[in-house]
Structures are given as structure tokens and as C-alpha cells.
Amino acid sequence: MTISELAEQSAQLSHTYQVTPEVYQAFQLCSQDLNPLHIDETYAKEKGFKGCVMYGNILNAFISHFIGMCLPTSNLMIQSQDISFHRPVYLNDTIQLEAGIDTVSEAVNIINYKLKFRRITEGAKSELVAKGHVQIGLLLDKEA
Secondary structure (H helix, E strand, O other): OOHHHHHHHOOEEEEEEEOOHHHHHHHHHHHOOOOHHHHOHHHHHHOOOOOOEOOOHHHHHHHHHHHHHHOOOOOEEEEEEEEEEOOOOEOOOEEEEEEEEEEEEOOOOEEEEEEEEEEEOHHHOEEEEEEEEEEEEEOOOOOO
16 A cells, blocks of 8 residues: 555544543553542542543544554554643543544655544534644565
8 A cells, every 4th residue: 555545545534432431440550640630530620620530641542543443554653643632531421533634745655644532422512622643654565
């Protein structure tokens, strides 16, 4: 697959994720981040939130899954990614990740995607919780 073919097949994609208790616990175990904002509901409410705020980097993990499992080839590597957080994410939120191509460079086999993370609420309404970018590179076979 060429970078142009990949760009054509992945110009606009989306995938839905759920911030389940298992996702939350696995990320907490991996990160060892025990900040009270993430683990103490009383503390989070005292700070003006409706409950414990989920780790923002869970969204980075969703990017990893999206690139590794949702694109039409596994010959990819994330080269950079960033996220700007706009609203907190809470336990059991349903998050839709939307990706659209920003730029493609055939010279160096990369695609830059713009990302939007939307919380899906009742009535199929959505609200933007974060935006970001991810740059992926297409891996080439090593010549013999």
C-alpha cells in the first residue's frame, strides 16, 4: 500500500470508545497516577466537577488503538501526537474519535490527521471534549 492509497482509504474515519471501569483501572495501574482528581469523587466535586475526572491520556490510548487497529494497514508507526482538552471526560462516557486528513507527504510517507473527540450523549447529541493531531508514517519493507 502506498501513502496515497492509504490517504484515499482513510480520508475520514471515526470510531466509538467507552471509558469503562476496566479502561480506567488499567490506565491507573499502568500510570500509577493517584492524583485525587482522578480517584476521589468528593475531592473532584469540591473542585467543581461532577465526579472523578478520567485521565486525559486515556484519549492518547484511544489514538493508539485507532491507528493500530482501525486504519486499513498495520504497516504504520505513530511519529507524533498531541491533544488539547476542552471538557472533562467521566467514567462511562462514550467518546467518538473522528479523524480527517490534514496533510499528506509522499516524499517522506507521512499523513497528518486532525482529530476530534466528542462525548456522545442521550438523543445522539455530542459535545467536543478534545482536539488533536496525529502524524503517522507508513513503514516500508527493508530492501534485501
